[in-house]
Amino acid sequence: MSKPVETGQIIDIDILRYRPEEDKKPFTQTFEVPYTEDMSILEALQHIKDHLDSTISFRWSCRMAICGSCGLMVNGVPKLGCKAFLRDYYPKKISLEPLANFPIERDLVVVMDDFIKKLEEIKPYIIPEKTGDKKCLSEGPHKQTPEQMAKYKQFSMCINCGLCYAACPQYGLDNKFTGPAALALLARYNRDSRDFGEAQRMKIVNQEEGVWGCTFVGYCSVVCPKGVDPAAAIQLLKVESSKDYLIGMFKPE
Amino acid sequence: MSENKEKTYIRSHEPVFWGLFGAGGMLTAFLTPVMILITGLLIPLGIIDKGNFNYQTLHNFATTWFGAAVILVLVALPLWHTLHRIFHALHDLGVKRGRDWQMVFCYGFAFAVSVFVFTLLLQMF
Ligand code: SF4
Ligand code: FES
Numbered sequence: 001m002s003k004p005v006e007t008g009q010i011i012d013i014d015i016l017r018y019r020p021e022e023d024k025k026p027f028t029q030t031f032e033v034p035y036t037e038d039m040s041i042l043e044a045l046q047h048i049k050d051h052l053d054s055t056i057s058f059r060w061s062c063r064m065a066i067c068g069s070c071g072l073m074v075n076g077v078p079k080l081g082c083k084a085f086l087r088d089y090y091p092k093k094i095s096l097e098p099l100a101n102f103p104i105e106r107d108l109v110v111v112m113d114d115f116i117k118k119l120e121e122i123k124p125y126i127i128p129e130k131t132g133d134k135k136c137l138s139e140g141p142h143k144q145t146p147e148q149m150a151k152y153k154q155f156s157m158c159i160n161c162g163l164c165y166a167a168c169p170q171y172g173l174d175n176k177f178t179g180p181a182a183l184a185l186l187a188r189y190n191r192d193s194r195d196f197g198e199a200q201r202m203k204i205v206n207q208e209e210g211v212w213g214c215t216f217v218g219y220c221s222v223v224c225p226k227g228v229d230p231a232a233a234i235q236l237l238k239v240e241s242s243k244d245y246l247i248g249m250f251k252p253e
Numbered sequence: 254m255s256e257n258k259e260k261t262y263i264r265s266h267e268p269v270f271w272g273l274f275g276a277g278g279m280l281t282a283f284l285t286p287v288m289i290l291i292t293g294l295l296i297p298l299g300i301i302d303k304g305n306f307n308y309q310t311l312h313n314f315a316t317t318w319f320g321a322a323v324i325l326v327l328v329a330l331p332l333w334h335t336l337h338r339i340f341h342a343l344h345d346l347g348v349k350r351g352r353d354w355q356m357v358f359c360y361g362f363a364f365a366v367s368v369f370v371f372t373l374l375l376q377m378f
Contacts, residue, residue, distance in 0.1 A: 212268075
């Protein structure tokens with residue numbers, strides 16, 4: 001990382017800290033960070049860790065909005081640390097907190113286990129037609145038209161950052177709700193022409209904890225850094241679930 | 254990773270209420286403002302002639318099958334919409350106690366008023 005140009009300007013950053021072995025409860029610590037226009041919040045955190053307090057914990061990897069590890073609350077709004085910049089807040093103070101709706105593991109690091117479990121539960125892989133009819137690798141790739149791909153592409157752009165879960169009031173109220181990213185991922189597979197797992201996944205969708213836990217607040221789509229629009233995916237699935245309900249009335253299993 | 258067996262999924266009946274909510278929402282958004290405009294502003298201000306809205310013409314309208322259906326839909330669907338929203342708002346506000354009773358009360362009210370309007374219209378024929 002290149003050394004930032006010193007301008008003498010300072011920005012105050014409040015960080016919610018929690019070290020389970022010594023703190024009874026989280027507390028706020030303020031750091032003074034030299035301000036430069038092109039500094040991201042993640043870089044500010046790295047400056048703090050390198051120069052001010054090496055005990056501070058936060059997650060990051062790619063620094064380019066791809067890995068999805070650096071999610072945190074910036075002034076109460078879920079953001080990627082590497083995609084949010086000091087210049088959008090300066091000269092005001094910035095407050096950093098761990099992602100809302102998740103338990104804190106340490107400082108800005110949250111426990112993501114429930115989120116990962118939700119992603120796994122929706123069968124996030126292509127389910128082939130019938131095991132017997134499985135197309136062999138030697139028979140070449142499964143081709144798709146641009147139209148077939150357009151049906152799911154947007155929903156496949158998720159980087160699993162969890163910002164939408166921090167934004168979702170329904171997940172905050174009741175974390176049994178499958179939640180935005182997992183449902184968008186589910187839509188991504190159900191809408192893929194190569195996939196035949198729709199019937200299996202609709203059982204997840206049709207539950208109260210499936211799409212029906214959503215009341216179309218839409219904040220998930222506002223905070224999503226990759227334009228996935230999980231709220232739209234859920235609305236599409238609600239229509240599918242309603243069709244499935246009608247069919248189910250005439251053809252009970 | 255012990256979750257090898259398929260877990261049981263319980264189907265929600267929400268599609269019924271969501272359907273009524275959606276249909277009622279459309280009416281509430283598009284027709285209610287028009288109705289308020291006509292009955293609450295244009296008629297009192299005399300911009301639309303009151304004569305077309307006297308008891309007799311309205312009664313005649315309500316006693317046709319078409320008119321009765323229109324009135325029933327205009328009253329019942331926005332009501333289902335409203336009470337569905339209230340039911341979910343109670344959850345959003347964190348009122349956790351007696352969700353079953355909240356449901357019975359909300360949708361029961363919408364159902365009761367729908368039936369009431371239905372019989373009212375029917376006995377006018
Ligand atoms: S849907 Fe968007 S906000 Fe949610 S986890 Fe995926 S990339 Fe992040
Ligand atoms: S560090 Fe990878 S998304 Fe921010």
